[in-house]
Amino acid sequence: MIELKSLSKHFGSTVVLENIDLHIEKGEIVVIIGPSGTGKSTLLRCINFLEQPTAGTLTVGDLTVDVNRASRANILAMRRRTAFVFQNYALFANKTALENIAERWLVVDRWPKEKAHRKAREILDRIGLADKADAYPASMSGGQQQRVGIGRAMATGAEVILFDEPTSSLDPEWVEEVLGLMKQLAKERQTMMVVTHEMSFARDVADRVIFIDGGRIVEQGPPSEIFHNPQDPRTKDFLKKILTTNPV
Amino acid sequence: MAVLDFDYMLGLIPILLGYLPLTLELAGIGMVLALILACLLAVVRVLAIPVINHFAIVFISFFRGTPLLVQLFLFYYGLPQLFSSLTVIGGVTATILGLTLHFSSYMAESIRAAIIGVDRSQTEAALSIGMTNGQLMRRIVLPQATRVALPTLMNYFIDIIKATSLAFTLGVTELMGATQKEAAGSFLYFEAFIVAAVIYWIVVELLSKLQHYLEARLNKAYSR
Numbered sequence: 258m259i260e261l262k263s264l265s266k267h268f269g270s271t272v273v274l275e276n277i278d279l280h281i282e283k284g285e286i287v288v289i290i291g292p293s294g295t296g297k298s299t300l301l302r303c304i305n306f307l308e309q310p311t312a313g314t315l316t317v318g319d320l321t322v323d324v325n326r327a328s329r330a331n332i333l334a335m336r337r338r339t340a341f342v343f344q345n346y347a348l349f350a351n352k353t354a355l356e357n358i359a360e361r362w363l364v365v366d367r368w369p370k371e372k373a374h375r376k377a378r379e380i381l382d383r384i385g386l387a388d389k390a391d392a393y394p395a396s397m398s399g400g401q402q403q404r405v406g407i408g409r410a411m412a413t414g415a416e417v418i419l420f421d422e423p424t425s426s427l428d429p430e431w432v433e434e435v436l437g438l439m440k441q442l443a444k445e446r447q448t449m450m451v452v453t454h455e456m457s458f459a460r461d462v463a464d465r466v467i468f469i470d471g472g473r474i475v476e477q478g479p480p481s482e483i484f485h486n487p488q489d490p491r492t493k494d495f496l497k498k499i500l501t502t503n504p505v
Numbered sequence: 506m507a508v509l510d511f512d513y514m515l516g517l518i519p520i521l522l523g524y525l526p527l528t529l530e531l532a533g534i535g536m537v538l539a540l541i542l543a544c545l546l547a548v549v550r551v552l553a554i555p556v557i558n559h560f561a562i563v564f565i566s567f568f569r570g571t572p573l574l575v576q577l578f579l580f581y582y583g584l585p586q587l588f589s590s591l592t593v594i595g596g597v598t599a600t601i602l603g604l605t606l607h608f609s610s611y612m613a614e615s616i617r618a619a620i621i622g623v624d625r626s627q628t629e630a631a632l633s634i635g636m637t638n639g640q641l642m643r644r645i646v647l648p649q650a651t652r653v654a655l656p657t658l659m660n661y662f663i664d665i666i667k668a669t670s671l672a673f674t675l676g677v678t679e680l681m682g683a684t685q686k687e688a689a690g691s692f693l694y695f696e697a698f699i700v701a702a703v704i705y706w707i708v709v710e711l712l713s714k715l716q717h718y719l720e721a722r723l724n725k726a727y728s729r
Contacts, residue, residue: 307629337635347626351648351726361634364644393726406630413634 258283259304259417259448264313264324266296266303266472273299275472277313281417284446288459288480291469292495297452300469301419304450305339306332318416337365340410344422346402348394354405355381355390358412377412384408384438400431404438411442418442420451456499460484468492514696517687521700524683529708531597531669531679535604536662542605543612548642550617561613568610574671577603581675596675604668608661615657619650652723659716663709670705680704 259281266274274296281287289297302308303324304315310324317338322331348357359377362368368376381387384404394402403423410418420439424432436458443449443462453459459466459480466483468476468491476489487493549561568576581599623646631641673682680701688697 305633307633333635333637336633339633341630341633343626343630345626347624347630349627349630349645350624351645351652353726360644364640365635395727409630409634 258316258318259450260314260316260321261304262314262316264300264303264315265311266299266308267311273472274303274310277474279467279474281448281450283416283448285448286443286462286464287450287467288463288465289450289452289467289469290454290456290459290495290499291475295470296472297469298421301341301421301450301452304417304419305336305341307341337413338416340413340415340418342403342406342410342418342420342423345426346394346399346406348402348405348409350394353391353393354386354397354401354408357394357405358408361409361412377408380408380412383411383441385434398431399427400434403427403431403435407435407438407442411447417448417450420449420453422452422454424453424455454499456484468495470495510693510696513691513693514700517697517700518704520687521680521683521704524678524680525704525708527597527677528666528669528680531600531604531672531677532662532666534601535608535665535669538601538605539608539612539661539665540658542609543616544647546609546613547616547620550613551620552638564606565610565613568606569614573603573607573668574674576607577671577675596672596677599675600669600672600677603671604665607668608665612658612661615661616650616654619654620646622653623649652720652727655720655723656716659712659719663712666708666712667705 259279261277261279264274264277264279265272277300289300291297299308303310304317306327309327312325314321314323315335316322317335320331320334320338322335327335348354349360352360355374355377358380359370359373362373362376363370378387378390381390384407386401386404386408389397389401389405392401394405397405407418407423423439424435427435432455436455439449439451439458440462451458451463461480463480465477466480467474468483468487468489470491476483476487476492483492484496487496546561546565549557577599580602581594581596584594584599627645627649628641631645636644669679670681672679673685676682678686684697684701688694691697
């Protein structure tokens with residue numbers, strides 16, 4: 258369970274997120290859509306403190322933190338309850354696919370190497386890259402790198418995986434394999450928050466679609482409602498634009 | 506033109522090689538200590554740790570901005586004057602101290618540049634899986650920075666080996682000091698110093714070989 262109460266983020270005098278209230282159930286798949294530069298990525302980054310939120314409280318699982326009073330230990334604990342998938346994959350360039358996935362267990366959980374690698378191989382199997390265990394990121398395709406990125410997030414066993422435009426940097430030919438893996442995770446009811454412009458993914462997979470504009474939640478609901486019966490003019494306007502270039 | 510005395514040169518080789526261990530000891534200890542200090546300075550600078558950061562800036566500025574020979578004299582002759590307990594600071598100790606402080610200031614700057622060069626999103630990825638700052642430095646950033654910094658660091662290592670020859674001005678009989686003594690006894694200056702030069706040259710060449718080997722190893726992960 259994830260709960261955001263009055264979460265705000267200011268960069269200097271610029272308000273990027275304003276009083277975001279959000280409650281997400283365990284196993285829920287939430288897709289966040291909206292125009293560029295409206296705070297979607299910042300929202301995800303605030304949840305695991307890659308950005309320090311300006312105000313509000315944050316609950317992930319059994320941990321609630323007032324962001325202004327978050328200690329170093331709180332921030333670390335919050336990060337260990339969440340996982341992040343980056344737009345540009347951000348794999349550790351000095352580690353193999355297997356090591357990228359095992360890193361969390363080796364370093365944070367201090368498992369013995371043998372156990373960490375065995376479990377990492379299980380993840381490689383699940384993401385369909387068992388044959389790439391010893392490959393370094395530089396030798397993998399974008400699609401393979403992003404699947405390892407997702408595998409690394411899976412290995413954290415986090416309450417929620419935060420996907421920040423996971424397919425936006427990919428060549429079109431690799432998009433499907435990454436979305437396919439995300440759908441597989443959704444089927445296993447892994448709690449997910451996904452920022453994406455892939456409207457078909459939102460329609461087919463999301464339990465809830467949230468439309469954000471100007472740092473606020475404008476409208477939210479099941480995909481059928483948001484896509485077919487949007488209420489707010491800004492939602493209508495955005496969907497009209499994006500669905501002409503990116504049809505569902 | 507006078508003919509070179511080759512027999513003298515051949516005979517000199519084993520004698521001078523006997524002083525090579527001390528040269529290598531000065532250089533080796535200097536390298537290791539300089540590298541450790543440089544890493545600390547670089548991390549302090551990168552993380553901009555308050556107060557110590559300013560100390561690091563002044564430290565680097567001073568030791569890069571003054572000649573090594575001046576620094577060596579400062580330690581060897583100057584320190585005992587300030588601290589009476591140090592009535593004698595050995596020439597070897599003063600040399601190692603000088604090499605360490607002098608070269609750490611150069612190396613700190615190239616390590617800092619290499620650290621900054623590591624893709625910032627990997628830092629975020631390490632934080633996102635719950636690593637502490639220390640873990641992310643040790644496991645992700647420094648290994649990659651090492652690869653970038655290696656060629657410049659090896660250049661400084663080569664410089665350190667050659668800079669040990671200044672120790673003879675502090676009365677240390679290392680390779681250079683021994684050559685000076687031999688030459689002064691035989692008056693065969695050219696022969697003596699050409700032998701010394703070739704010994705330095707060979708040591709540096711071996712180090713260059715090591716550099717190529719290390720570079721190939723470290724680049725393994727980055728080739729397609």
